[in-house]
Amino acid sequence: MINLDQIKRLIARRLALSDVALDRRIIVVGDSHVSAFEQAVSFKGNATYSQVEVYRFEKTKGDISIGNISYEDFLNLAGELDSRDHIFSAIGGNHYAVLSTVEHPLGLEVFNGPNDREPYSERAKLVPYRIISKYLYDAVKSTLGKQLRALRETSSANITHLSPPPPKADNEFISRYFEHRFAQLGMGKYGPARPELRLKMWQIQSAALERLCAELGVGFLPPPAHTVDPSGYLEPYYYAKDATHANRRYGRETLKQISEFIIAGETSPTGSTVLKKVASR
Amino acid sequence: MADHPYKSGPDRNFWRRAVAAPASKDVDPVGEFGLKIRPDMKVATAGSCFAQHIARYLKKSGFNYYVAEPGHPILPLKVREANNYGLYSARYGNIYTALQLWQLMQRAYGHFHPKDDCWKQAEDVYLDPFRPSAQPGGYVSEVEMRFDREQHLACVRQMFENLDVFVFTFGLTECWVSSVDGAAYPICPGVEGGAFDPASYLFRNETVDDVVGEMTEFLTMLARVNPKAQVILTVSPVPLMATARRDQHVLAATTYSKSVLRVAAEMLTLRFQNVHYFPSYEIITGSFNRGAYFADDLRNVLETGVSHVMGLFMKHATSGEVSAEATAAPASIPPSEKLEAEVEEMQRRAQEIVEVECDEVALDRD
Numbered sequence: 001m002i003n004l005d006q007i008k009r010l011i012a013r014r015l016a017l018s019d020v021a022l023d024r025r026i027i028v029v030g031d032s033h034v035s036a037f038e039q040a041v042s043f044k045g046n047a048t049y050s051q052v053e054v055y056r057f058e059k060t061k062g063d064i065s066i067g068n069i070s071y072e073d074f075l076n077l078a079g080e081l082d083s084r085d086h087i088f089s090a091i092g093g094n095h096y097a098v099l100s101t102v103e104h105p106l107g108l109e110v111f112n113g114p115n116d117r118e119p120y121s122e123r124a125k126l127v128p129y130r131i132i133s134k135y136l137y138d139a140v141k142s143t144l145g146k147q148l149r150a151l152r153e154t155s156s157a158n159i160t161h162l163s164p165p166p167p168k169a170d171n172e173f174i175s176r177y178f179e180h181r182f183a184q185l186g187m188g189k190y191g192p193a194r195p196e197l198r199l200k201m202w203q204i205q206s207a208a209l210e211r212l213c214a215e216l217g218v219g220f221l222p223p224p225a226h227t228v229d230p231s232g233y234l235e236p237y238y239y240a241k242d243a244t245h246a247n248r249r250y251g252r253e254t255l256k257q258i259s260e261f262i263i264a265g266e267t268s269p270t271g272s273t274v275l276k277k278v279a280s281r
Numbered sequence: 282m283a284d285h286p287y288k289s290g291p292d293r294n295f296w297r298r299a300v301a302a303p304a305s306k307d308v309d310p311v312g313e314f315g316l317k318i319r320p321d322m323k324v325a326t327a328g329s330c331f332a333q334h335i336a337r338y339l340k341k342s343g344f345n346y347y348v349a350e351p352g353h354p355i356l357p358l359k360v361r362e363a364n365n366y367g368l369y370s371a372r373y374g375n376i377y378t379a380l381q382l383w384q385l386m387q388r389a390y391g392h393f394h395p396k397d398d399c400w401k402q403a404e405d406v407y408l409d410p411f412r413p414s415a416q417p418g419g420y421v422s423e424v425e426m427r428f429d430r431e432q433h434l435a436c437v438r439q440m441f442e443n444l445d446v447f448v449f450t451f452g453l454t455e456c457w458v459s460s461v462d463g464a465a466y467p468i469c470p471g472v473e474g475g476a477f478d479p480a481s482y483l484f485r486n487e488t489v490d491d492v493v494g495e496m497t498e499f500l501t502m503l504a505r506v507n508p509k510a511q512v513i514l515t516v517s518p519v520p521l522m523a524t525a526r527r528d529q530h531v532l533a534a535t536t537y538s539k540s541v542l543r544v545a546a547e548m549l550t551l552r553f554q555n556v557h558y559f560p561s562y563e564i565i566t567g568s569f570n571r572g573a574y575f576a577d578d579l580r581n582v583l584e585t586g587v588s589h590v591m592g593l594f595m596k597h598a599t600s601g602e603v604s605a606e607a608t609a610a611p612a613s614i615p616p617s618e619k620l621e622a623e624v625e626e627m628q629r630r631a632q633e634i635v636e637v638e639c640d641e642v643a644l645d646r647d
Contacts, residue, residue: 098631098632099355101631102627102630102631104355104624104627104628105623105624105627106353106354106624108353108355109428111421111422111424111425111428113405113421113422114404114405114421114422115422116421116422116424116425117422117424118424119424119428122428122431125353125432126353126425126428126429126432127352127353127355127356128364128416128420128421128425128429129420129421129422129425130416130417130418130419130420130421131356131360131364131416132356135356135360190627
């Protein structure tokens with residue numbers, strides 16, 4: 001005779017989620033990058049991930065309200081979770097984009113580590129690696145870091161931070177978007193910065209995020225491997241219609257990655273500094 | 282009564298009246314000073330650590346402290362300052378000797394290419410031997426170090442060509458140079474980077490002739506690239522931390538160094554019309570203050586001393602207090618300030634673009 005546990009396992013197998021996932025909460029929370037997950041969860045045919053809860057921090061700008069939970073309410077929610085539950089953070093992530101989306105009038109050059117030997121432009125003004133890497137680390141620590149620390153201290157859940165999607169290489173794609181947006185903001189004379197700069201900045205930020213997560217005892221997941229092209233950029237198939245975000249398909253791939261992460265049992269123990277990466281390049 | 286040169290003369294010519302009698306804070310050893318710095322004049326500084334005080338006071342007094350290498354404006358000012366941008370007019374670090382200054386100019390204009398020009402400390406830590414402390418933590422690669430140095434030397438050229446006044450503080454006569462080509466290092470290799478090797482590095486203690494010769498070359502070339510440049514020389518009152526002369530006491534070595542530099546400065550003011558001497562050294566070390574301007578280590582200068590120096594500098598070497606109107610609305614905005622304003626506006630809008638995009642992504646569904 002089939003008992004309830006067996007039924008759960010059958011259902012779980014059909015849904016491609018471990019049976020352990022059925023009796024725990026899986027939460028994705030953050031800022032603009034959660035949009036990809038919101039769309040993935042609610043898209044028809046993605047019933048697989050319907051149990052995933054997606055929260056976006058509230059923000060009001062003029063008449064526009066965005067988000068479905070305040071930061072304080074989310075902390076209260078997180079405080080009610082236990083060690084079987086999972087919080088996946090998609091908080092912040094666009095510090096690098098502020099520095100490298102728009103072409104700077106003076107140009108901007110960085111060297112990303114000892115193996116980066118080719119400057120793109122002799123004329124672009126250099127920011128030495130140790131300055132930019134500390135700057136980005138301090139930036140993520142003072143923003144995302146405070147929120148992750150608060151979550152870590154409040155919640156017994158497993159907490160893992162999700163890497164923001166890699167940058168887009170296609171400047172023509174970005175320019176098509178920029179033409180309208182830039183004109184609206186009176187920036188018609190500026191164009192997108194070169195993609196190599198965006199990638200370097202994203203990589204430097206990623207290193208800062210990994211370091212921060214290790215210090216806070218929070219896990220870190222890089223982007224799903226097949227959403228990233230051989231050079232490290234986001235594959236065009238996963239582009240959202242803007243300069244920095246990924247789309248619903250990316251959200252779905254990351255949810256798959258999260259499932260595998262949980263199923264594999266490679267959870268970050270509460271309060272530990274263990275980092276596990278299921279999908280690595 | 283017979284007449285003679287000591288019958289008349291201003292009070293400042295007489296020790297009793299000008300040094301022993303006045304209150305310490307009122308002693309003013311500045312003689313006739315032939316330059317008045319106006320608020321619109323670009324003032325660049327370089328020299329030993331004491332020169333940083335001059336830069337600091339110029340900045341806060343509203344004068345046009347000229348920084349040709351301000352760092353990338355995409356970084357906040359505090360970040361740039363923490364990384365030594367703005368400490369001097371370009372990110373060259375301390376320049377202690379006349380030889381170092383002269384070689385800086387030669388390197389900036391491509392006339393001198395030292396052989397020993399990169400120190401590898403670790404796989405990802407490289408230093409510029411001629412400014413080993415400029416980049417905290419060092420550069421991540423030799424390529425990065427060289428790239429930064431090229432841009433730095435371009436800023437040095439820009440500085441020399443555009444300044445109105447160059448204030449140089451002599452620090453030392455003792456230095457270490459390459460045995461291959463005489464390249465002078467700001468600090469002994471092995472102390473703050475590099476590795477000491479007696480075959481590669483030689484001790485040099487400059488003489489008056491050396492300092493005057495090197496400064497003459499420097500001033501001649503400065504006049505060539507910038508005929509309007511005025512120069513103020515001063516001697517740092519900070520004693521030697523240590524002498525490399527085993528046969529000498531550090532106090533005697535200090536007296537020698539400072540004497541050479543003081544004499545050289547005097548000779549240069551007599552040789553060049555555009556060179557002026559300011560007596561920072563005398564103000565700090567003069568017996569009238571009974572050592573009150575030195576900290577307990579008898580080396581570092583207290584703020585009271587710096588304040589005395591800079592108060593007299595402002596009195597004699599500038600046209601006076603900068604008016605509120607002058608700082609609020611300068612008569613003309615130099616092109617670099619216009620660019621800075623444009624950059625600031627662009628950066629603000631770039632931030633706005635990313636923020637707006639982050640807000641609107643919720644509204645844009647595939």
